[in-house]
Amino acid sequence: MDRMIGIIGGSGVYEISGLQDARWQRVETPWGAPSDEVLTGILNGVRMAFLPRHGRGHVHTPTTVPYRANIAAMKKLGVTDLVAVSAVGSLKEAYAPGDFLIVDQYIDRTFAREKTFFEPGLVGHVSVAHPTCARLSAACVAAARTQGMTVHEGGTYVAMEGPQFSTLAESRLYRSWGADVIGMTGMPEAKLAREAELCYACVAMITDYDCWHPDHDAVDVAQVVATAMKNADKARGLVAALPGLLAGPAVDCTEGCGHALDSAIMTAPAKRDPEVIARCMPVMGRVLKG
Ligand SMILES: CSC[C@H]1O[C@H](OP(=O)(O)O)[C@H](O)[C@@H]1O
């Protein structure tokens, strides 16, 4: 099998263009339906799957996005390399609206979401010390450079519950922690991708200065949408450059993403719940089979 690229599109990115044999298809998972149908097709010889995170027309709040179904749908379609595109606020002067940042760390402040595929009857713990795939992230940086984009390599994303934007005190607190950008959807997406043994990278599109910057108005949806629209073509250019950088057979990722579950499962085989095993098979089949 060859590598397959999955794209989860964030606010302002509800489709990708240029796919051969493009079709929107329904995918069902044990965790229900994903945010929308998935657009599949071929781009420059590489199989692609695109899913708008909030659904076409933006129907899901950051809390109600069906994160488990989204990751499971990508896995089920055969995706090996999953790139998330996310609109974010900047927490640093040097990261200006219109710039892109390839995230490599997260602070997870979300609290009202299902964050794991594991459940009683099948308990496991994966490492998220390095929550993104360095190989895939490097490809995203290279793809951004082919488009002449201003791209920052590595940075910490604060995932907040939302849907309200931050208070000034919160924004200042996150800055004091040294975080770089803030958004509402990066978690639990990255954690679930790790449990599903997918390579995951996050292309953060900076749309605003949140509310801490003395020279800029506090963020509102109009600002986010205007900057996202202005930069959507750049994001699409980055996506179009990925197949040329990632094409090839689906050999094990050098970063070990495809083996995240090797020593993760704690529940003794005799104590595992067959129903839970059946449910988790589409995402953890590699270690649950046999
Ligand atoms: C439209 S402003 C807030 C909204 O935008 C970001 O979405 P995404 O991460 O899917 O690009 C942010 O996380 C919020 O969900």
Ligand SMILES: Nc1ncnc2[nH]cnc12
């Ligand atoms: N300032 C901000 N806070 C949270 N999510 C965002 N998405 C885009 N800008 C944001």
